Amino acid sequence: MSNLAPSLTAARQLADEYPNHKVTLLLLTDFQLFDADINRVLTDIATFPGDVHAVVLGGTQVDGLMDERVQITKATYTDPPGTVARAIFASLVNHRPGARPI
Template sequence: MIRQPLLASELQSPVHLSVRPKPGPQKRQPTIQLGNPGRCPSGLTLVIIITEESGSLGGPAGNDPISNRYNEARHAVTVLARHCRCGRCLAAVIHFDTPTSRCIDPTPLTRTGKLRILSGLAVPPDAAGSSYLGPGLAAAEAIAARHPDHEVVLIILTDWELFDTNLPELLARLTTFKGSLFAVGLRNSPPESLAGPMITSLTIRPESPPGSLARAVFAGLTAHRQGKQPAATDPP
């Protein structure tokens, strides 16, 4: 597993998220910390999130960070948008079934732009639940090519149970993607072939602590920000 360390700074205290309890008898839930995103970079950045909707990722959300993946991803975007006003930091959302009604073109990560980005972080009503990475990766490559002056970060949220017939070729393309890659495995670890200085591989399981996926997305969103401060608990 390859990890890129998160930098510390003397900025504000970490942001907290209270977890909604499961139905039934309530008990005190742990507090989720995301840390501080730091300052906007001086250059242009673009974060592309590719996410899967296959049935294997469903089920009751509760405190399961996998089934609750969109709520946690939305929280990470919301926290960052509170600190970003430069208009140079962009984010895009691509679903495996692209194009869908919830695929979002590059949009500024500002308080206004976040509403559009957040609208993409949900299951599209017109998604079939594809397990093919190819279309989403092609869309991400096209977006990156249209933004040659941006530092690009690609975040992939999938269980890596992919049906693509040319999977070795797709994985090779990921290792040479223009920019940094955060390969997030939901239930299953990312392939071992996804290795390199620009690649961070993370595995999140149903039993992972609440907020694990939010912290993973947050790490990708803040990859190029200055003086960022990690939460007390690093991504798993």
């Protein structure tokens, strides 16, 4: 169960404070959203001023739910060890010149 609105607000404020920086929003959630306004949350994700990578935990279906600009990695208990770590690392090095995720 997730409540993303407060975290999205904080991430947006941080990104707005550094307009000359490349930013990546990394979401790790099951997307079983319990926010009061789910449409607003999805809009905030889609309009984030930078790259967005959603790591969907547990197999929740998000096909057609997320904006096409959002990179999605699905991770379930049947995935090999390191699936989530590789997704996180890929987001961390996304804007680093010459860096390549493993």
